[in-house]
Amino acid sequence: MSAAAPGGRLTVVGLGPGSAAQVTPQALEAVAAADALYGYAPYLARLPEREGQSRHASDNREELRRAAAALEAAAAGAQVAMVSGGDPGVFAMAAAVCEAIEAGPPAWRALEVRVVPGVTAMLAVAARAGAPLGHDFCALSLSDNLKPWELVETRLRLAAEAGFVIALYNPVSRARPWQLGRAFDLLREKLPGTVPVVFGRAAGRADERIAVVPLAEARSDDADMATCIIIGSADSRVVAREGLPPLVYAPRAAGAAR
Known part of the structure; x- marks a missing residue:
């Protein structure tokens, strides 16, 4: 893949430590705007299902594979949210996404990537x-x-x-x-x-x-x-x-x- 499709974006979203009251409005907006959700299965289970929004759950210790799948979807033009517990930048998925981008194809570097912070444990x-x-x-x-x-x-x-x-x-x-x-x-x-x-x-x-x-x-x-x-x-x-x-x-x- 030499170039990302127009309009694709990956947002890495922190869902906080587990209480719905500790999920930020910015995180909820990012999840609601996504065409596809990627994440560790227990974190995805915290979110209500929405018609037309696909879910791609994976196990723990599959961070790089999960990041690559989300980046491929975003490069194809999808609005993707990668959900993470706590804050995505603290022992979580934001680093894995950055690592995958550094090692991946040029199209991934051209993507819009946002990180939405969360309350860490x-x-x-x-x-x-x-x-x-x-x-x-x-x-x-x-x-x-x-x-x-x-x-x-x-x-x-x-x-x-x-x-x-x-x-x-x-x-x-x-x-x-x-x-x-x-x-x-x-x-x-x-x-x-x-x-x-x-x-x-x-x-x-x-x-x-x-x-x-x-x-x-x-x-x-x-x-x-x-x-x-x-x-x-x-x-x-x-x-x-x-x-x-x-x-x-x-x-x-x-x-x-x-």
């Missing part, structure tokens, strides 16, 4: 816990599908040593049951045991579960793939409230500024 969890991301933070995926585990450990150590609050994505799976426990052990070597750890499962959904425990008591059994974990720094604070959940926050000032 760490923001939804942070909002339920207080303000644990109120100062400097980083986000890491514990999955070693696309990077060696040794690199994960290196980044965890350096983030803890630098004083970052750490948001952990993809903490455990059936194929990786041991990695979160290893991550906690490593972080306990660098951080006080009193540092708060927020386990946020399905934040904003009906089956939401939010728990705050000290790092010394954090266990991998408290998480699954629907969980995003926020690990505080030595500066993080926990405000106890009688009869109410605690508030976890990062003070606005750090180091000499305090």
Whole structure:
């Protein structure tokens, strides 16, 4: 294919962490305007079906194949929406689309490509816990599908040593049951045991579960793939409230500024 058909467009859409209330109006508009929807099957299932709009579901770990199929449809002239959970640019489909375009035919580079942001899991969890991301933070995926585990450990150590609050994505799976426990052990070597750890499962959904425990008591059994974990720094604070959940926050000032 040497040139894209006129009028084709690919929009990569973030659907948020799962609650319909956390899908942005811009995301809903992009989905409604599409001729074809592509995405991981559970994400497509969140959207109502519309007559005349085709759906192309695929399994997890098929990101590049999914991106290529959507780009082919857009290059043929279709209005395509690629849906993604959370924000499409955070461990999600926007990077896969860009990677496919870089390696693909020239026609894909000529396409109009838009990315519509969404609420990513760490923001939804942070909002339920207080303000644990109120100062400097980083986000890491514990999955070693696309990077060696040794690199994960290196980044965890350096983030803890630098004083970052750490948001952990993809903490455990059936194929990786041991990695979160290893991550906690490593972080306990660098951080006080009193540092708060927020386990946020399905934040904003009906089956939401939010728990705050000290790092010394954090266990991998408290998480699954629907969980995003926020690990505080030595500066993080926990405000106890009688009869109410605690508030976890990062003070606005750090180091000499305090």
